[in-house]
Amino acid sequence: MSTWWRHAVIYQVYVRSFADSDGDGIGDLPGVRSRLPYLRDLGVDALWLNPFYPSPQADAGYDVSDYRDVDPRFGTLADAEALIAEAHAYGLRLIFDLVPNHTSDQHPWFRAALASPPGSRERARYLFRDGRGSRPPNNWSSAFGGRAWSQVPDGQWYLHLFAPQQPDLDWTNDEVRAEFESILRFWLDRGVDGFRIDVAHGLAKDPAMTDLGTGHATSGPAVEGHPHWDLDEVHDVYRAWRRISDGYPGDRTFVGEIWVADPARLARYLRPDELHTAFNFTFLLAPWDAKALRYAVDESMRALASVGAPATWVLSNHDVIRHVTRYGDGATGLRRARAAALLMLALPGGAYIYQGEELGLPEVLDLPSELRQDPTFLRTQGADPGRDGCRVPLPWSGTAPPFGFGPSTAWLPQPPSWARLTADRQSSDPASMLSLYRSALRHRAALAVDDSLTWLPSARDVLAFSRAPGFSCVVNAGDRPASAPDAVRGARLLLASDPLASDNTLPPDTAAWYLTETR
Ligand code: NOJ
Numbered sequence: 001m002s003t004w005w006r007h008a009v010i011y012q013v014y015v016r017s018f019a020d021s022d023g024d025g026i027g028d029l030p031g032v033r034s035r036l037p038y039l040r041d042l043g044v045d046a047l048w049l050n051p052f053y054p055s056p057q058a059d060a061g062y063d064v065s066d067y068r069d070v071d072p073r074f075g076t077l078a079d080a081e082a083l084i085a086e087a088h089a090y091g092l093r094l095i096f097d098l099v100p101n102h103t104s105d106q107h108p109w110f111r112a113a114l115a116s117p118p119g120s121r122e123r124a125r126y127l128f129r130d131g132r133g134s135r136p137p138n139n140w141s142s143a144f145g146g147r148a149w150s151q152v153p154d155g156q157w158y159l160h161l162f163a164p165q166q167p168d169l170d171w172t173n174d175e176v177r178a179e180f181e182s183i184l185r186f187w188l189d190r191g192v193d194g195f196r197i198d199v200a201h202g203l204a205k206d207p208a209m210t211d212l213g214t215g216h217a218t219s220g221p222a223v224e225g226h227p228h229w230d231l232d233e234v235h236d237v238y239r240a241w242r243r244i245s246d247g248y249p250g251d252r253t254f255v256g257e258i259w260v261a262d263p264a265r266l267a268r269y270l271r272p273d274e275l276h277t278a279f280n281f282t283f284l285l286a287p288w289d290a291k292a293l294r295y296a297v298d299e300s301m302r303a304l305a306s307v308g309a310p311a312t313w314v315l316s317n318h319d320v321i322r323h324v325t326r327y328g329d330g331a332t333g334l335r336r337a338r339a340a341a342l343l344m345l346a347l348p349g350g351a352y353i354y355q356g357e358e359l360g361l362p363e364v365l366d367l368p369s370e371l372r373q374d375p376t377f378l379r380t381q382g383a384d385p386g387r388d389g390c391r392v393p394l395p396w397s398g399t400a401p402p403f404g405f406g407p408s409t410a411w412l413p414q415p416p417s418w419a420r421l422t423a424d425r426q427s428s429d430p431a432s433m434l435s436l437y438r439s440a441l442r443h444r445a446a447l448a449v450d451d452s453l454t455w456l457p458s459a460r461d462v463l464a465f466s467r468a469p470g471f472s473c474v475v476n477a478g479d480r481p482a483s484a485p486d487a488v489r490g491a492r493l494l495l496a497s498d499p500l501a502s503d504n505t506l507p508p509d510t511a512a513w514y515l516t517e518t519r
Helices: 029-034 036-042 077-089 108-115 174-189 234-246 263-268 281-285 290-305 330-346 375-379 416-421 423-427 433-447
Strands: 009-013 046-049 093-098 149-151 157-159 194-197 253-256 312-314 350-354 462-467 471-476 492-496 510-515
Touching: 029 036, 029 077, 036 433, 077 093, 093 174, 174 234, 234 253, 263 290, 281 290, 281 312, 290 462, 330 433, 330 462, 330 471, 330 510, 416 423, 423 433, 433 492
Parallel strands: 009 046, 009 350, 046 093, 093 194, 194 253, 312 350
Antiparallel strands: 149 157, 462 471, 471 510, 492 510
């Protein structure tokens, strides 16, 4: 029997924006617990929760000061344990977010490093270096803007590929390795089903710390030969972790956040003794264009097949502009997002749904500057608006903010126009995005198709493929109506992202699922 993570639909819960139980305006674990019935009814298999550990929140929890507890803003350790138990009782698995590339600057280890002299055991857990005269050790820059080095009072510099409050750990250090293996066991012992690994391609750095040359950027998918992304040494870490997870019963799994340009490089992380799956950013980054999407599908599947790993598909997450907006915003963006959902959920492998995409939420583009919290916005003095626009709290019910998110004003303001988009309102509308996701997930679970994908001959702007036995998906990504390919003539229409014409022609930006006779 195939293991669950090979074809799971995993819902990303951005905890601070999901549901607030205690009225501080910030979502929390009891809030997640209260909405488990919604997630079960949606029909997903598992939840991935963004970090909820104690953290000064310099980067929304990706600056962890204690890996074995829960931040009081988000609840207690007992809440996390109760969440695991309750999710399991609903048949939902749980994936937690592990942040191994860096700690918070308030982590006891970093505080000890600052209190200890250069060359000490405490400093050796991080990447402290002497500068070049008054300049930092090299020219690396932070992914959030500005330089990747900060100087401490005794003159040494420490590396932070993200914010200064996120010092990078030295993964050649045995104490660092042992500590994270112990953290893995801490959560595995509590029944967590897997981990999403933050910046999984970043743990190893070129020991010579050579300057970043032309052709290598800090942001975006990494190209081979980069001095701090995707170094071969990182694979050792995952081999050790895999040995640990394999020692636990129940198919525990790792999904890597790995930004590399070449799908073949991505596949290296998914060799049989390393991670199980990785996010497919090639698919996420593809524009709404049949050729680009087909290329992303083909390349991903080809590269991953070479290591026997399943593909995963993702359209949005908490770091990118929501795809309704990326695909054109307004009615066009929404139509395309509906079609994209049917495309993604028809492909072989696993799929990720970012909270709110099932409601068709757009990016919030007009957040007031003084409310923005993303370090990207702050470190670029607003030149980069940052990621707050995709992190606005969910609208659950009612006609005015906070739309049932919690008892009081939410940490980021929700647009009043979201009254149309609440989960409650969409629940009773068969034409809503929520109803589309629910139907698609219900059909997907019942399809029982294998992992094959065969492209069907189709017009240029159309993606059409079949999966055995007897299932086909057709997507018209063009701006003109397209007739369905011959292969699905006479097939039974299972679901369409928008109504088809009476002769079964697909309008622009529409996808449809069919059952063919051979079933
Ligand atoms: C990737 C996370 O998804 C992002 O939100 C975070 O800012 C960086 N890693 C740094 O941890």
